[in-house]
Amino acid sequence: MQVTPTGRFPIVRDGAHPLRSALDAFRARGEVTAEAAQRDEALLAAQREAARELLAAQEAAGVDLPTDGYIPLYDEWFAWAPSVAGVTTGGHIRYLDTNTYYHRWHLSEPPRRIGDGPAVAAYRHAAALTRKDVKPCLFGPYTLWAYAVKEGEGATRRAFDALAEVVAGEVAALAAAGARYVQIDESVLLRHGHRGDFPLAVAAVESIAAAAPDVTLIVHLACGAVGDLLPRLLEIPGLGGLGLDFTDAYRVPNLAALSDWRGDALLQAGVTDARQVRLEPIAEIRQTLPPVTDFVPLERCLAAPSTGLQYLPYHIAFHKLDNLVAAAHSFTPLEVEA
Amino acid sequence: MSELPLLPVAGIGSFPKPGDLFKAEMAPLQAQDSASMRAMREAAVKDWLAIQEEAGVDLAVDGEMYRRSMTTYFLEGWDCADLDPDPVWVMDNMYGQRSIITRPARRLRRLLLEWYRFARAHTHLPLKVTITGAYTLRDWVFDRYYGSRREAVNALAEYVREEVQALVADGFRYIQIDEPAFVTRYDQPDELDLAIAAMRRVLDGTPAEVTVLTHMCYGAFHEVYPKMLELPAKVFCLELSHATPEMLEVLRRHPFPPDRALGFGVVDVMDPRVESVDEIEGRITLALDYLDPAQLWINPDCGFQTLPHDAAVSKLRNLVQATRKVREAISG
Numbered sequence: 001m002q003v004t005p006t007g008r009f010p011i012v013r014d015g016a017h018p019l020r021s022a023l024d025a026f027r028a029r030g031e032v033t034a035e036a037a038q039r040d041e042a043l044l045a046a047q048r049e050a051a052r053e054l055l056a057a058q059e060a061a062g063v064d065l066p067t068d069g070y071i072p073l074y075d076e077w078f079a080w081a082p083s084v085a086g087v088t089t090g091g092h093i094r095y096l097d098t099n100t101y102y103h104r105w106h107l108s109e110p111p112r113r114i115g116d117g118p119a120v121a122a123y124r125h126a127a128a129l130t131r132k133d134v135k136p137c138l139f140g141p142y143t144l145w146a147y148a149v150k151e152g153e154g155a156t157r158r159a160f161d162a163l164a165e166v167v168a169g170e171v172a173a174l175a176a177a178g179a180r181y182v183q184i185d186e187s188v189l190l191r192h193g194h195r196g197d198f199p200l201a202v203a204a205v206e207s208i209a210a211a212a213p214d215v216t217l218i219v220h221l222a223c224g225a226v227g228d229l230l231p232r233l234l235e236i237p238g239l240g241g242l243g244l245d246f247t248d249a250y251r252v253p254n255l256a257a258l259s260d261w262r263g264d265a266l267l268q269a270g271v272t273d274a275r276q277v278r279l280e281p282i283a284e285i286r287q288t289l290p291p292v293t294d295f296v297p298l299e300r301c302l303a304a305p306s307t308g309l310q311y312l313p314y315h316i317a318f319h320k321l322d323n324l325v326a327a328a329h330s331f332t333p334l335e336v337e338a
Numbered sequence: 339m340s341e342l343p344l345l346p347v348a349g350i351g352s353f354p355k356p357g358d359l360f361k362a363e364m365a366p367l368q369a370q371d372s373a374s375m376r377a378m379r380e381a382a383v384k385d386w387l388a389i390q391e392e393a394g395v396d397l398a399v400d401g402e403m404y405r406r407s408m409t410t411y412f413l414e415g416w417d418c419a420d421l422d423p424d425p426v427w428v429m430d431n432m433y434g435q436r437s438i439i440t441r442p443a444r445r446l447r448r449l450l451l452e453w454y455r456f457a458r459a460h461t462h463l464p465l466k467v468t469i470t471g472a473y474t475l476r477d478w479v480f481d482r483y484y485g486s487r488r489e490a491v492n493a494l495a496e497y498v499r500e501e502v503q504a505l506v507a508d509g510f511r512y513i514q515i516d517e518p519a520f521v522t523r524y525d526q527p528d529e530l531d532l533a534i535a536a537m538r539r540v541l542d543g544t545p546a547e548v549t550v551l552t553h554m555c556y557g558a559f560h561e562v563y564p565k566m567l568e569l570p571a572k573v574f575c576l577e578l579s580h581a582t583p584e585m586l587e588v589l590r591r592h593p594f595p596p597d598r599a600l601g602f603g604v605v606d607v608m609d610p611r612v613e614s615v616d617e618i619e620g621r622i623t624l625a626l627d628y629l630d631p632a633q634l635w636i637n638p639d640c641g642f643q644t645l646p647h648d649a650a651v652s653k654l655r656n657l658v659q660a661t662r663k664v665r666e667a668i669s670g
Binding site for chain 2 (some may be wrong): 008090276313
């Protein structure tokens with residue numbers, strides 16, 4: 001079974017990392033905006049070097065489908081906003097229950113993509129460093145919408161559709177740059193308060209998939225139980241894959257939901273807990289795989305951490321990744337039969 | 339609350355640490371010179387008390403100069419957790435080390451009482467004690483010991499309760515239980531009920547003359563209001579300098595109950611830009627569209643620790659000045 005990570009990585013060991021110093025130096029230069037960051041050669045070089053390190057670390061671990069290792073200025077929302085007209089940032093909000101803070105998007109009109117977001121350059125940089133496919137990871141339109149401050153025309157269905165077009169444009173740009181796999185994270189959709197917006201999210205995924213038909217579009221849903229949404233997700237035209245969380249409290253309900261698995265989509269199976277520090281032994285991870293492959297053919301499964309490893313200390317995150325790779329690569333169909 | 343004026347002003351809890359203290363704290367605990375650290379921390383507490391007096395706040399906080407973080411300080415102090423050396427990303431360019439709960443408290447000592455006695459001896463202002471709530475203590479760390487979140491939260495509630503009881507017995511009359519994690523699992527009723535039960539346990543038996551406050555920030559308040567009113571607090575100090583239309587709408591639909599107060603966050607602690615007095619006055623005036631003046635307390639969005647020293651001082655001063663202008667306007 002092949003392995004892919006599901007988002008950002010931790011970077012700091014022993015309190016230090018050159019990217020942190022570069023960010024401090026950038027801030028000391030005075031103009032602390034995402035636009036200025038995109039012109040700041042010293043900061044860009046530090047970001048590229050951090051990405052190179054993370055890509056190398058993934059390759060050393062034996063990851064099959066690495067991410068681009070992109071570490072944005074502050075957070076993905078802050079860094080992306082200058083590429084989207086009609087979006088400003090202001091105020092922070094915690095993302096899910098992760099105790100990480102993001103700069104909220106403010107929508108007062110339908111947003112419009114006016115250029116490539118930083119993910120496109122990050123993809124090009126990473127793709128030039130490896131012969132493997134590289135998987136960029138973006139936040140999906142529903143997540144951006146759910147966390148945005150919306151007012152006036154920015155609170156309308158037209159604004160949501162425009163936001164979906166923004167993400168679709170970004171995915172299309174990634175495809176044009178050569179990406180064959182793109183992950184969009186819509187975990188918030190599994191929160192009970194948001195499940196009612198499922199038709200909105202489905203329409204958005206459909207439009208993104210249509211904008212980049214050659215891309216395997218993986219919708220990642222971490223930290224939640226998919227339940228009865230699964231069959232409807234699998235019916236989305238153009239859906240390339242689905243990421244689900246099989247750790248902690250979500251293992252049992254998401255395994256149960258797999259009995260409804262249909263079609264050819266990939267399953268990005270989160271079988272290593274990226275929210276807890278306990279190191280799952282290789283044998284334990286291997287034991288989690290047969291219940292997954294009972295329902296999804298092995299060749300359509302990717303083993304993954306449950307969410308981005310950024311929430312873990314560096315040494316634990318990469319130890320988990322090592323164990324995940326060892327477990328997945330040594331997993332054979334025989335074990336399925338056994 | 340009678341000793342406080344209309345629209346009482348107070349910080350949320352933390353203030354920026356002096357550079358030398360901040361640097362010294364980065365060393366591993368066993369490598370730190372405890373006497374020298376103590377002296378630096380005492381000096382910093384005194385400095386911030388003096389700054390608050392000079393600025394004109396009505397209720398002082400001690401600035402939390404002796405806490406490395408709002409979680410690790412307690413869990414390390416109670417000796418129920420280890421600190422992982424690799425920090426994880428929190429926001430912007432800020433990273434923090436996380437505790438890992440590995441055992442029940444080995445020495446359940448009262449961590450705060452001595453510090454608040456020290457603070458009391460160095461200010462004429464009434465003091466607001468701030469302590470992290472049991473739910474947030476569990477939510478923001480890793481747990482390798484307890485079998486469930488509920489078990490961990492309930493155990494931590496007993497430790498927090500010990501701290502609170504000691505402080506109340508010593509005469510402290512304003513106790514703020516910080517529960518920012520309450521806002522993050524808003525869609526999970528069991529989790530909200532767990533947090534509510536934990537705070538009730540912490541405060542069970544607290545005499546009526548104690549004013550209980552709670553603080554939450556950076557979450558979707560409109561999703562937990564009015565449910566949050568089940569928390570046994572009199573004053574809810576929220577981050578509202580960027581009050582969302584959703585929150586204002588929900589306040590319109592469910593007016594804040596007359597026996598409770600809302601601490602309206604009116605300065606942004608994440609942005610070093612110092613808001614003008616007029617700008618802050620506008621935010622207070624906005625709050626008064628939704629609240630009776632007797633229900634309104636004034637605070638920053640959160641602790642000031644994220645800001646440079648001078649920005650924190652300037653914001654505090656402007657916050658007080660703006661509040662005074664509004665008070666004068668109200669009193670005619």
